Each structure stands twice: as structure tokens, then as C-alpha cells.
Amino acid sequence: MELLTTSIVCLLSCCTILAVIINFKALLSFFFFLFFFFFSSPRGSNNRRLPLPPGSLGWPYIGETFQLYSQDPNVFFDSKQKSYGSIFKTHILGCPCVMISSSESVEFVLATRADLFKPTFPASKERILGKHNFFFHRGDYHLKLRNLVRRAFMPESIRNMVRQIESIALGCLASMEGRPVVNAFQEMKTYAFNVVMLAIFGKEDEETQYWEDLKRCYHVLEEGYNSMPFDIPGTLFHRSMRARRELGLILSKIISTRRIKNNNGSSSSNSRSNDLLRSFMDDREGLSDEQIADNVIGIIFAARDTTASVLTWSLKFLCENPSALSAVTEEQEAIKRGKEGKIGEVEGGLSWADTRRMPVTLRVFHETLRLASILSFTFREAVQDVECQGYLIPKGWKVLPLFRNIHHNPDNFPEPHKFDASRFEVAPKPNTFLPFGSGVHSCLGNELARLEILVLLHHITTKYKWSRVGSERGIQYGPFALPMNGLPIRLSSVLSPISHATVPE
Numbered sequence: 001m002e003l004l005t006t007s008i009v010c011l012l013s014c015c016t017i018l019a020v021i022i023n024f025k026a027l028l029s030f031f032f033f034l035f036f037f038f039f040s041s042p043r044g045s046n047n048r049r050l051p052l053p054p055g056s057l058g059w060p061y062i063g064e065t066f067q068l069y070s071q072d073p074n075v076f077f078d079s080k081q082k083s084y085g086s087i088f089k090t091h092i093l094g095c096p097c098v099m100i101s102s103s104e105s106v107e108f109v110l111a112t113r114a115d116l117f118k119p120t121f122p123a124s125k126e127r128i129l130g131k132h133n134f135f136f137h138r139g140d141y142h143l144k145l146r147n148l149v150r151r152a153f154m155p156e157s158i159r160n161m162v163r164q165i166e167s168i169a170l171g172c173l174a175s176m177e178g179r180p181v182v183n184a185f186q187e188m189k190t191y192a193f194n195v196v197m198l199a200i201f202g203k204e205d206e207e208t209q210y211w212e213d214l215k216r217c218y219h220v221l222e223e224g225y226n227s228m229p230f231d232i233p234g235t236l237f238h239r240s241m242r243a244r245r246e247l248g249l250i251l252s253k254i255i256s257t258r259r260i261k262n263n264n265g266s267s268s269s270n271s272r273s274n275d276l277l278r279s280f281m282d283d284r285e286g287l288s289d290e291q292i293a294d295n296v297i298g299i300i301f302a303a304r305d306t307t308a309s310v311l312t313w314s315l316k317f318l319c320e321n322p323s324a325l326s327a328v329t330e331e332q333e334a335i336k337r338g339k340e341g342k343i344g345e346v347e348g349g350l351s352w353a354d355t356r357r358m359p360v361t362l363r364v365f366h367e368t369l370r371l372a373s374i375l376s377f378t379f380r381e382a383v384q385d386v387e388c389q390g391y392l393i394p395k396g397w398k399v400l401p402l403f404r405n406i407h408h409n410p411d412n413f414p415e416p417h418k419f420d421a422s423r424f425e426v427a428p429k430p431n432t433f434l435p436f437g438s439g440v441h442s443c444l445g446n447e448l449a450r451l452e453i454l455v456l457l458h459h460i461t462t463k464y465k466w467s468r469v470g471s472e473r474g475i476q477y478g479p480f481a482l483p484m485n486g487l488p489i490r491l492s493s494v495l496s497p498i499s500h501a502t503v504p505e
């Protein structure tokens with residue numbers, strides 16, 4: 001045990017020094033995220049009839065951890081794929097794992113034989129987000145919650161949110177306008193947070209008073225999300241756990257306020273009849289307040305940084321690709337012009353139908369999802385020995401479907417590193433475009449994400465210009481891929497004389 005502790009401390013120190021040397025702070029937090037993920041893993045298998053996938057398990061215990069963390073993780077995945085092909089084994093942070101990058105195998109793991117694999121998260125993440133979160137589960141509980149969430153986020157349920165999302169987008173853009181520099185990612189996080197609040201709670205007047213408190217606590221919670229999970233006073237993790245408890249208390253206040261109103265039969269005229277909280281609170285579902293609170297926090301977690309990262313990337317790509325920007329602007333201007341003077345139309349107000357008629361902008365959205373691949377991989381764990389592509393994946397091994405490698409494979413997408421939205425004029429080959437995953441755990445918020453991104457792009461392209469501030473390039477991971485420093489930009493009204501070019505800080 002002592003030896004194990006020493007090697008852990010050694011491993012941590014070496015990686016920390018390495019990260020400092022290469023000045024890759026974000027990589028370090030990514031490292032801690034994975035470190036605790038892997039340490040919570042079971043290991044071992046007896047079935048050895050089939051060969052293990054090619055690849056190297058590296059040094060005893062340490063495996064190939066240094067090779068992975070001394071560079072951008074995607075470079076590691078790419079070079080391994082070049083050497084060994086679309087399935088290979090490795091050993092990271094004390095855990096054997098198999099990485100897969102053929103669309104057939106990814107479909108096998110995530111969809112067709114999803115029963116052979118389970119989602120796997122570090123125990124510390126489960127503590128922070130709450131053990132009742134349905135995406136940690138399999139079976140009936142997962143299915144029941146998944147159906148409730150699906151119902152709240154399907155097109156029929158979110159189509160009446162367009163105007164409210166629009167007003168959040170306009171408020172967000174107005175708050176960015178004219179400032180010398182804004183961190184695009186931070187602003188997009190606020191936008192995505194407010195939209196998901198709306199989707200979860202509707203716009204019950206009595207409840208919006210709690211949004212700021214929820215935001216404040218959630219902010220503290222996320223600060224500790226990638227930290228060392230030592231629950232001792234003074235640590236980020238401890239603060240995070242305290243914020244988690246506070247979030248639980250605020251959510252139970254909201255739930256009881258809602259219960260009282262339901263019992264009185266009074267609901268505000270702003271309320272959405274099918275918001276997520278209402279589905280969770282349906283008596284027939286029999287969910288406890290704790291289960292509801294955990295799943296509300298889980299949805300915020302799944303919805304906010306993902307959408308905000310994609311929006312940030314789309315602003316970057318549009319800024320760097322003037323022809324794509326003018327094509328999107330032209331499409332959005334045409335929609336705007338088409339509404340002028342129409343009877344029954346609120347001036348400037350988008351309708352659900354408008355958001356379904358934006359093919360050019362939608363292609364930019366898809367190309368952004370592909371090129372940025374903000375979730376470059378996901379995790380599963382084999383629940384029994386599994387045969388995959390003629391190889392053995394032993395029970396207890398981690399399996400990492402590499403979405404980004406599929407999206408950046410030239411056989412699937414020629415010139416994969418080039419931003420070219422026109423490639424989506426033709427539908428991608430089956431199972432080669434998986435920004436929202438696949439199978440039983442695939443994303444339930446894709447329609448909402450699409451809607452909020454299209455609405456924001458409509459208003460930013462028709463009313464504003466933006467330009468990058470500074471010349472810093474590169475990617476950071478937090479853990480989603482993000483333009484370096486969250487993309488500092490300057491935003492101004494189209495009426496003012498700033499160009500789309502990069503401006504120095």
C-alpha cells in the first residue's frame with residue numbers, strides 16, 4: 001500500500017513538473033480529471049482465448065501515461081492509430097484500456113452491443129454531480145429518466161421557447177457590445193446556462209429569483225470538479241461539495257414552491273406546461289426530491305459547457321473563414337428581410353419555422369461540431385469479456401470510442417483539418433458523424449443545442465461584427481476542447497467601423 005501511495009505521489013509530481021515545463025496548464029486539469037477516473041476502475045479478466053488488440057501497455061503500472069500527458073492527447077491518439085490501426089490497447093493511469101476509432105466498432109460499443117458496456121465515471125464526479133444522475137446508470141432507472149428528459153427536450157416541447165431564447169441571446173450580445181475585450185466562452189456559458197434554466201424550470205415568476213443563487217453555487221461546484229478530491233476544509237473539492245449541498249437546498253425550495261402552486265392550481269402565465277421539472281415532479285414517476293435535484297444538476301452539467309464550447313468554436317471558425325461568414329450572414333439577413341412588414345410577426349422575432357430553414361448556418365454548425373469535436377472521446381467499461389474486431393476486450397477494461405479520430409479520418413471527411421461547411425451538402429456516411437454520440441446514452445439535448453446556437457448566430461451575424469483580440473492560437477481542455485483562453489473577442493454593432501480581422505490586444 002505504501003509502495004502504491006509512493007508511486008502515485010511520484011507519478012503526480014512527475015506529471016506536474018512535465019506540465020509546468022511544457023506550460024500546459026489545461027492539460028494538467030485534464031490529467032487530474034482522468035487520474036481519478038482511472039483510479040476508480042476495477043480490473044482483471046480470465047478469458048484469454050482471443051488476442052488482445054495491438055499496442056503497448058508501457059511500463060508496469062505507469063503504462064503510457066507520460067506519453068499521453070506530455071502532449072496534446074489527440075496527438076497521442078493519432079500516432080497510436082497510425083502505428084496500430086483502428087483498435088489498440090494502452091495503459092493509462094494504472095488502468096488497461098482499449099481505444100477504438102472505426103465507426104463500426106464505435107457503433108458496436110455504444111449502440112448495438114451497449115449491453116456489454118457500462119458508463120463509467122470517477123467516484124468523485126459522482127459525489128459532485130449526485131449519485132442519482134441517470135447518466136451514471138443503466139437499466140430501468142436510466143430508461144425511465146431518459147424518457148422524461150427526452151420528452152422535455154424534443155422539438156415539440158422546445159418549439160415554443162424560441163422567443164424566450166431569443167431574448168436571452170439579445171441580452172447576452174448587448175452585454176458584450178462595446179467592451180474592449182470579452183471572453184467569448186465565459187459569455188456563451190452564461191447564455192447556455194440561462195437557456196438550460198429556462199428549459200428545466202420554465203419561466204415561473206416565483207422561481208426565477210433562485211436562478212442567481214443556483215448560478216453562484218454551480219460556479220463554485222464546477223471550480224472543484226477537476227480538482228484533487230480531498231474533502232478537507234480549504235480545498236477546492238471541499239468548497240465544491242459545500243456548494244453541491246447548497247444547490248440541493250435551493251432546489252428543494254424550488255420543488256416545494258412548485259408543489260404548493262400545483263396544489264393550489266396556480267401556474268404563472270409564463271410557465272411552460274412541459275418543462276423538465278414538471279416531468280420530474282409528476283407523481284406517477286415517484287422520484288424523490290434528491291433524485292430530482294441530482295438530475296437537474298446533471299442536466300445543467302451536460303448542457304452548459306458543451307453548448308458554450310461549440311458556440312465559441314463557431315465564432316472562431318466564422319471569424320477565420322470570411323466566405324462562410326458572409327454566406328451565413330446572407331442567409332440570416334434574408335430571414336430578417338422576409339419578416340419585415342409581415343402581419344402578425346413581432347418585429348425581429350424568429351419563429352420555430354425560421355430556425356428550421358437555415359441550411360447554410362446548419363452546415364456551419366455541423367462542420368464546427370466535426371472539426372472541433374469538443375468531446376474527442378467518451379468512456380465505457382466492459383462488463384464481461386467482449387470480442388471486438390477479432391480481439392479480446394477483457395472484462396473491467398476501459399473502452400474509449402475516439403469520436404474525433406472518426407471525424408478527422410480523411411476516408412470519412414477529405415481534407416479533415418480544413419473548415420469546409422459545404423461538405424455537409426451531402427449527408428456523411430453512416431456512423432461517421434457522431435458529435436452527439438450514439439445509442440442508449442446518446443445526447444438528449446441536441447435539438448435544444450441546435451436551436452440556441454442558430455438563434456444566437458442569427459442575431460450576432462445580422463446585428464454585430466466581432467474580431468479576435470490577441471494572436472494566441474491553440475486548444476485548451478477543460479475538459480472539453482476550447483480555443484485558447486476562451487477566445488478573447490471584441491464585439492460591436494454592424495453600424496460601427498470595426499472589421500472582422502484579428503486586432504492586437
Ligand code: HEM
Binds near residue numbers: 110438444
Ligand atoms: C452542442 C452541444 C452538445 C454536445 C456536442 C453534446 C454531446 C453529447 C455526447 C457526445 C453525449 C454522449 C456521451 C456518451 O455517450 O458517453 C451526450 C450525452 C448527453 N447529453 Fe449532450 N451534448 C450537447 C448539448 C446538450 C444539451 C444542451 C443537453 C441538455 C439540455 C444535453 C444533455 C445530454 C444528456 C442528458 C446526455 C446523457 C444521456 C444518457 O446518458 O442517456 N446535451 N451529449
